[in-house]
Amino acid sequence: MTFGERAYLPGLAKGLSITLGHIFKKTATTRYPEEKRPFSPVFRGLHILNRDEEGAERCTACGLCALACPAEAITMEAAERKPGEEKLYREEKYAAKYEINMLRCIFCGFCEDACPKDAIYLTETVMPANYNRQSFIYKKEDLLIPNPKNTDSK
Ligand code: SF4
Ligand code: SF4
Structure with missing residues (x-):
């Protein structure tokens, strides 16, 4: 070995040239959460429960949707609409309780595909992190979009 090789000079020069080569390249780091990467057009995030044009569920x-769900993440309880509740619920039956366990959900979109009423959609919203398991059970109140006809309640 020459003196230069023994002093690691070629190795140092090679390492520095690689470093210098990367300094002027476009950075691959995203400064999340200030910066967000664009998602794929097929990305599926949190669900919403939709309303019709009149604001009814x-x-x-x-x-x-629960039947189609491979993760058994959806549970619901049905109830019957009472006279006078036509503006709240589109048909005679409605979901008195509707829950999705997001820890089970694999965001496959089967629930959306299975729904004959266009009631459930997966949005581009990323599920936020949380501190306990219970917070990942999204209830109907969390999923249902606000009623454009009635801003103070359902
Ligand atoms: S997206 Fe898939 S896993 Fe999640 S609730 Fe819907 S059907 Fe179930
Ligand atoms: S109407 Fe759609 S969202 Fe509601 S229970 Fe049926 S499939 Fe699920």
Whole structure:
């Protein structure tokens, strides 16, 4: 070995040239959460329960979404609409309780595909982190979009 090789000079020069080469390249780091990367067009995030044009809940608690769910993440309880509640619920049956366990959900979108009422959609919203398991059980109140006809309640 020459003196230069024994002093690691070629290795140092090679390492520095690699470093200098990367300094002027476009950075691959995303400064999350200030910066967000664009998602794939097929990304599926948190669910919403939709309403019709009049603001009535679309879901009729038919259970098809729960049946289609491979992760058994959806549970619901059906109830019957009472006279005078036509503006709240689109059809005679509605979901008195509707829950999705997001820790089970694999965001496959089968529930959306199975719904005959266009009631459930997966949005581009990323599920936020949380501190306890209970917070990942999204209830109907969390999923249902606000009623555009009535801003102070359902
Ligand atoms: S996205 Fe898939 S796993 Fe999640 S609730 Fe819907 S059907 Fe179940
Ligand atoms: S979200 Fe759709 S499929 Fe699921 S219970 Fe409601 S109407 Fe049926």
